[in-house]
Amino acid sequence: MNTIECQHLTRAYGRTLAVNDVSFTVPPGSIFALLGPNGAGKTTTLKLLLNLVQPTSGRASVLGCESTMLTQTHFRQIGYVTEEQIYPEWMTVRQLLDYYRPFYPSWDDNLTGRLKAIFGLPEDRPLRKLSRGMRVKAILLSILPFHPELLVLDEPFGGLDPQVRDDFINGMLEVIGSNRPNTVIVSSHDIAEVERLADWVGILLDGKLILAEPMSSLQTRFRRLEIVGPDVAARVPERLPPGWLKLERPASTVAQLIHSAFTDAAEAEVHRVFGDATVKPFPMTLREIFLVYSGISRTPKERTAA
Amino acid sequence: MLPFTVEFRPGEPVYEDVMYAVKKAALSGQLAAGERFPSVRTLSQELKINPNTAHKVVAALVTEGILTVQPGIGTIVAIPAPGSAQDKTALLNQEVERLVVEAGRLGLSEDQVIAAVRKHWRKFPSNS
Numbered sequence: 001m002n003t004i005e006c007q008h009l010t011r012a013y014g015r016t017l018a019v020n021d022v023s024f025t026v027p028p029g030s031i032f033a034l035l036g037p038n039g040a041g042k043t044t045t046l047k048l049l050l051n052l053v054q055p056t057s058g059r060a061s062v063l064g065c066e067s068t069m070l071t072q073t074h075f076r077q078i079g080y081v082t083e084e085q086i087y088p089e090w091m092t093v094r095q096l097l098d099y100y101r102p103f104y105p106s107w108d109d110n111l112t113g114r115l116k117a118i119f120g121l122p123e124d125r126p127l128r129k130l131s132r133g134m135r136v137k138a139i140l141l142s143i144l145p146f147h148p149e150l151l152v153l154d155e156p157f158g159g160l161d162p163q164v165r166d167d168f169i170n171g172m173l174e175v176i177g178s179n180r181p182n183t184v185i186v187s188s189h190d191i192a193e194v195e196r197l198a199d200w201v202g203i204l205l206d207g208k209l210i211l212a213e214p215m216s217s218l219q220t221r222f223r224r225l226e227i228v229g230p231d232v233a234a235r236v237p238e239r240l241p242p243g244w245l246k247l248e249r250p251a252s253t254v255a256q257l258i259h260s261a262f263t264d265a266a267e268a269e270v271h272r273v274f275g276d277a278t279v280k281p282f283p284m285t286l287r288e289i290f291l292v293y294s295g296i297s298r299t300p301k302e303r304t305a306a
Numbered sequence: 307m308l309p310f311t312v313e314f315r316p317g318e319p320v321y322e323d324v325m326y327a328v329k330k331a332a333l334s335g336q337l338a339a340g341e342r343f344p345s346v347r348t349l350s351q352e353l354k355i356n357p358n359t360a361h362k363v364v365a366a367l368v369t370e371g372i373l374t375v376q377p378g379i380g381t382i383v384a385i386p387a388p389g390s391a392q393d394k395t396a397l398l399n400q401e402v403e404r405l406v407v408e409a410g411r412l413g414l415s416e417d418q419v420i421a422a423v424r425k426h427w428r429k430f431p432s433n434s
Contacts, residue, residue: 029358031358166354169351169354173347173351173354173357174347196314196320196353196354196355197356198356199356199358219318219319282317283315283316283317285317288317
């Protein structure tokens with residue numbers, strides 16, 4: 001059973017589709033990075049999963065339950081971190097932990113101790129007197145010790161200094177690296193932050209899901225090909241074959257092709273089209289892949305090589 | 307701190323980069339036989355990598371005989387350092403292949419490439 005399954009999930013605000021026909025799955029034990037620029041629909045998608053917002057159409061299931069039917073029992077297995085969260089500002093970190101502990105039968109005091117050592121938080125200061133970074137750590141400290149089966153993190157790294165991010169990630173890894181498999185879905189517009197952490201990636205643009213798949217599959221199928229030869233320009237096909245995402249010609253003897261379905265056969269096809277030209281494939285980072293798609297969505301005409 | 311350094315190549319699988327770094331450290335003697343190897347959790351925290359990937363790395367190193375499992379302790383480095391010349395050469399395969407391909411593209415001869423390698427080799431006193 002997948003930890004999260006969405007089918008045609010859609011949410012409209014007036015005439016705007018904040019989330020537009022989104023379908024994806026998150027297998028148990030994975031770290032799923034939901035990427036997209038600000039306003040792409042990441043927060044709304046996460047809220048739909050947690051029934052904080054209801055779908056206009058489509059559906060989602062979380063931990064095997066329809067999102068609209070989630071109960072306290074389910075929420076006891078979900079840890080949610082968001083910027084909008086409202087906390088009892090007057091409580092100290094210690095009071096906050098004392099407050100939460102009784103709600104969760106699975107609360108782990110040993111883990112709490114290890115997390116405190118990682119986070120280095122002053123326990124006797126009220127939350128309102130903590131810096132932003134310390135507050136985020138305090139929130140994480142209050143949701144990790146019950147070993148949530150699912151962690152939902154909405155832009156957790158926004159505005160955090162490098163040391164706090166480091167502590168945050170280590171705290172998270174302290175828990176998900178332990179005994180039972182935890183699943184994480186984390187939204188971010190900072191791609192480099194999650195590139196090595198995530199094993200699944202989804203990219204949202206303007207409410208639409210451009211792709212959602214394992215990181216390893218992205219790394220296998222995407223290549224930037226540099227094609228160099230005397231008559232490259234003349235050989236560029238009028239209509240790009242399937243898999244050829246984008247083709248640019250920075251010079252008359254050079255073409256750059258973004259291939260989204262790279263295989264030996266695909267490479268042979270490129271050689272066929274460009275004759276004697278040398279073809280050099282380069283692996284692509286998540287950031288590069290992302291920028292190709294956001295570029296295409298901005299200027300639809302670029303899809304067919306000019 | 308980890309007893310070896312991982313160089314992450316952009317766009318390449320994290321798994322391969324970590325495997326390469328550990329093997330290099332083990333075969334060069336940087337990791338001595340009998341020494342404790344970092345746990346999956348330490349690996350994932352220090353490198354900020356997915357715990358599943360860290361787990362895969364440790365499992366593969368055990369399968370390849372570079373690490374052994376010591377019940378109650380964790381994993382320890384098993385390979386007797388220094389490794390055989392063959393093992394060490396195998397580590398460079400990728401780099402050598404890349405060099406040969408690039409040289410071919412530039413139209414260099416085998417002798418020219420070897421001469422270029424020799425020139426760089428002599429720049430490092432420890433290599434002579």
